[in-house]
Amino acid sequence: MHYAETPPPPELEGLVEAVWTLNVATEGWVDHQAVPDGCIELIRRHSGRSVWRREQPGLFVTGLALRPAMLRFSGDARFTGIRLWPWAWHALGGAPCRDFADDWRPVNDDSPLAALFPDDGDPTPRLAAAFRGLAPPPLAAIRHVASVALLARLAGLSERQLQRICARETGMPPRSYLRLLRFRTAVAAVQRPDALLADTATASGYADQAHMTREFRSLGGLPPARARKRAKGPFI
Template sequence: MDYRETPPPPSLDGFVAAIWTLDVGGAPGDSVEHQAVPDGCIELIRRHTGRSLWRSEQPSLFVTGLALRPAALRFSGDARFTGIRLWPWGWHALGGDRCADFADDWRAVAEDSPLAALLTDDGAQLPGLIAAFSGHAQSPIDAIRHVDSVGALALGSGLAPRRLQRIFARETGMAPRSYLRLLRFREAVAGVQSDAPGLADTAAASGYADQAHMTREFRALGGLSPGTARRRAAGPFVPAPDEPPPDG
């Protein structure tokens, strides 16, 4: 599996988390199982070739909602994808459906939708994305990506706790603390795949009380251990192992 991720330019910061490609790299007759773990984002995805299934057969253009638990995926070996990873408020700025209405699920996107034009077959996503978000103000809750507590978000944004609760309910369908938990897990997943010296250091850098706390969250949100993510994950995708790996 060849997974590649490109960070957005500064003009898209606060709307787009990443642009990514995935090439399963097998034969058309192969059936490859993967697991995708939560990352606090909405995924607008075009499948260029092959087949993909998550609970049911997916069309060539679809969007996945906020994941609250791992998703069991199946791809044909020749499947190839391009995806745009959007912050929930970025998704809503594009006129997308309410996040609360399709958490842990996916929806088809019509080919004549303005969203379809953002995922072209030639891979030139940036001009269309920049144009789509031109003139949109950043959400006041985007600062949650840079704080370690809801209290810090309230202080930095100047918004009262009840106001924050209402905005998060509208933008994510969950409480600020619950969404912050997803972001902490997202940071930890990236950390264990990096060159960080040890899992204890990653736990501390991600805001967990200790390594044991991080391990519990990995199992609760990702269905795997940090050690498994370190060995097997590519971005948010984890190949299904032939046999259970040792814990880590």
């Protein structure tokens, strides 16, 4: 399986988390487990087949994951994906996140969302055009904080205002969304071959390695030591 990510250019920072490609390139069908990362995934499948709970169309969007998702890909499946922060998804006119958490929805080929993908190339220029003049909202600071209180200060909002905004944009309280982001940071960190698990736990914001292990089992379905051996980007 060949998976690659491209970070967004500066003008898309806080709106687009990454553009990625996946080429399964194997015989038969393969199973992979995707883990929560706090983002909405707009996905174009160029070839092959994919299944998550049910057969997926060529263009679809996945909601915020709250638990591991078991995916099946045919060996000839090939994808381009756009990983969006929830507020950016809503800015594009996407359905409320709370309505399809832990699930996916088809996207019509005549939708403006479909126009973000060129036939078989990098969607970044079209994303830059779609978001031109749009700045990330104050809630975007949640990507860089460890507590709701600090986020409220940085965003210039009361905690009650922040609760309402986060519920509207993510479908969950700020603490629940921060939990997903902390786990996302840890999944990326354990893939570094020289990272010690105890150091990763501290750097990711966990109380200790045992706390991180519990979260990996809950959100990823396996302990961090096994995730280190198996993980490729968001796939475990």
